[in-house]
Amino acid sequence: xxxxxAPHEAAVLAGDVRVVLCxxxxxxxxxxxxxxxxxxxxxxxxxxxxxxxTKDGRPQIVVNDRPAHVALDHGTSYEEEINAALTWTxxxxxxxxxxxxxTRTRVVMTLPRAFVDGMSYLAxxxxxxxxxxxxxxxxxxxxxxxxxxxxxxxxxxxxxRFSQQxxxxxxxxxxxxxxxxxxAVLPPLASVNGMPGADQTFRTIAVEVDADRSANLxxxxxxASLSRxxxxxxxxxxxxxxxxxPATGTVRMLCTTAVDMRRRLQPPIPPEVLQSAATTTxxxxxxxxxxxxxxxxxxxxxxxxxAVDSGAAAMELATFEYMIDQHPPTLVITDVGAIAEPVLPDxxxxxxxxxxxxxxxxxxxxVVSRYRQRLDINLAYSRAWxxxxxxxxxxxxxxxxxxxxxxxxxxxxxx
Numbered sequence: 001x002x003x004x005x006a007p008h009e010a011a012v013l014a015g016d017v018r019v020v021l022c023x024x025x026x027x028x029x030x031x032x033x034x035x036x037x038x039x040x041x042x043x044x045x046x047x048x049x050x051x052x053x054t055k056d057g058r059p060q061i062v063v064n065d066r067p068a069h070v071a072l073d074h075g076t077s078y079e080e081e082i083n084a085a086l087t088w089t090x091x092x093x094x095x096x097x098x099x100x101x102x103t104r105t106r107v108v109m110t111l112p113r114a115f116v117d118g119m120s121y122l123a124x125x126x127x128x129x130x131x132x133x134x135x136x137x138x139x140x141x142x143x144x145x146x147x148x149x150x151x152x153x154x155x156x157x158x159x160x161r162f163s164q165q166x167x168x169x170x171x172x173x174x175x176x177x178x179x180x181x182x183x184a185v186l187p188p189l190a191s192v193n194g195m196p197g198a199d200q201t202f203r204t205i206a207v208e209v210d211a212d213r214s215a216n217l218x219x220x221x222x223x224a225s226l227s228r229x230x231x232x233x234x235x236x237x238x239x240x241x242x243x244x245x246p247a248t249g250t251v252r253m254l255c256t257t258a259v260d261m262r263r264r265l266q267p268p269i270p271p272e273v274l275q276s277a278a279t280t281t282x283x284x285x286x287x288x289x290x291x292x293x294x295x296x297x298x299x300x301x302x303x304x305x306x307a308v309d310s311g312a313a314a315m316e317l318a319t320f321e322y323m324i325d326q327h328p329p330t331l332v333i334t335d336v337g338a339i340a341e342p343v344l345p346d347x348x349x350x351x352x353x354x355x356x357x358x359x360x361x362x363x364x365x366x367v368v369s370r371y372r373q374r375l376d377i378n379l380a381y382s383r384a385w386x387x388x389x390x391x392x393x394x395x396x397x398x399x400x401x402x403x404x405x406x407x408x409x410x411x412x413x414x415x
Contacts, residue, residue, distance in 0.1 A: 005059045016359060041124075041127060075097050116274055117260070120271060124274065129350065132344075182252070204358075204379065281304065283304060332363055363381075379395055
C-alpha cells in the first residue's frame with residue numbers, strides 16, 4: 001500500500017517537523033506489558049511501521065506487508081529524547097521511549113507531523129493505554145485495524161472545491177496583505193544574520209492552571225459570550241504582544257490556529273485515522289499594547305468563524321505548499337481540548353499528558369489542552385531561533401495573565 005505525499009505532507013516532512021506526546025506515569029509500569037502493547041498497537045495501526053521513499057522524484061509513503069518492528073527505546077532525559085535523531089525513511093514512523101526518572105516514568109511517543117494531528121494522536125494514545133490495561137487484566141485486547149490504514153491526500157480533495165484562479169488569488173491576496181502590513185514576530189535572538197543559529201535543539205516549557213482556576217476561566221469566558229479556547233488564545237496573544245516592537249501602539253499579529261478538516265469532509269475521516277487533517281488557519285489581528293484578552297478574543301473568534309464559513313480554512317490547506325514560504329506567524333496555537341484519562345489498574349496513574357510539535361522553524365508553537373480539569377499550555381520552540389530567557393519570560397507572562405483572569409474578583413467589561 002502506497003501513495004504520493006500530498007503537498008502539505010511533503011512540505012512538513014521536508015521541514016523535519018515531529019510531534020511528541022508525553023505521558024507522565026506514577027506507579028510501577030510493567031515494561032514487558034508495554035512491549036506487548038506496542039505489538040498489538042502496530043496491528044491496529046499498520047501505518048506506524050510505514051516508511052518514506054521517493055518515486056519518480058516525488059516523496060511517497062509506503063505501508064509494507066512485512067513492516068519494520070516498532071521497538072521500545074529507553075532513556076533518562078526528556079530533553080535528550082525530544083532531540084533524538086529520527087530515521088523515518090527506513091521506518092518505522094513511530095518512536096516510543098521509556099524514560100525512568102527518580103520520581104516518575106515518562107512514556108514518550110514521536111511521530112512525523114506529516115501523518116498525525118492532535119485528534120488522531122490522542123486516539124492512538126487512548127488505544128495504547130486501553131491495550132496495556134487489557135493485557136494486565138488478562139482481558140480481550142482491542143485489535144481492530146483502524147480503517148482506512150492510509151488516509152487520502154487532503155490537499156487534492158480540498159483543492160477540488162475551488163478553481164485554480166480562486167486558489168491563485170487567495171495566495172496572492174495573503175502575500176499582499178502581509179506586504180502591506182508586516183506581521184510582528186518575537187525577535188529571533190538566537191539567529192545569525194537571519195539564519196538559524198548554531199544550537200539546533202528543541203525545548204518545551206509548560207504553563208499550568210489548576211482545576212479551580214481553570215473553572216473560573218471557563219466561567220469568565222462564558223460571561224463574555226466567548227469560548228474558553230478563544231479567551232486562552234487571546235491571553236497568549238496579549239501576553240506575547242508585550243514583547244513585540246513597537247512597545248506602544250498597534251501591531252499586526254499573525255496567529256495561526258488549528259481547524260480540524262476531518263468532519264468537514266464527505267464522508268468524514270474518523271478521528272482514529274492517522275492523518276494530518278488539521279489546517280492552520282491564519283488570522284491577522286491588529287493588537288494594541290493596551291488591548292485586553294476579551295477584546296482580542298472577540299475579534300479572533302469572529303475572524304475564525306468567517307474563515308471556516310467562507311472556505312478560507314480549506315483553501316489554506318489546499319495551497320499549503322505556497323503559503324509555507326510566506327511570512328512566518330507571530331504564534332501558532334493548537335487547542336486539542338480535553339484529553340481523556342486512561343483507565344488503569346490500581347497503583348498506576350497517568351498524571352499528565354502533553355503534546356508538542358517541534359521543528360526548526362522561526363515560530364513559537366503553543367498547544368492548549370485540559371487534563372483532569374486543569375488547563376495546560378505547552379510552549380515549544382527551536383533554540384536555533386529563540387533563546388531560553390525569551391520563552392521563559394513569555395511563559396511567566398502567560399501564567400500571570402491567565403491567573404489574573406481566573407481571579408474570582410475578575411469581571412468582564414462590556415463594550
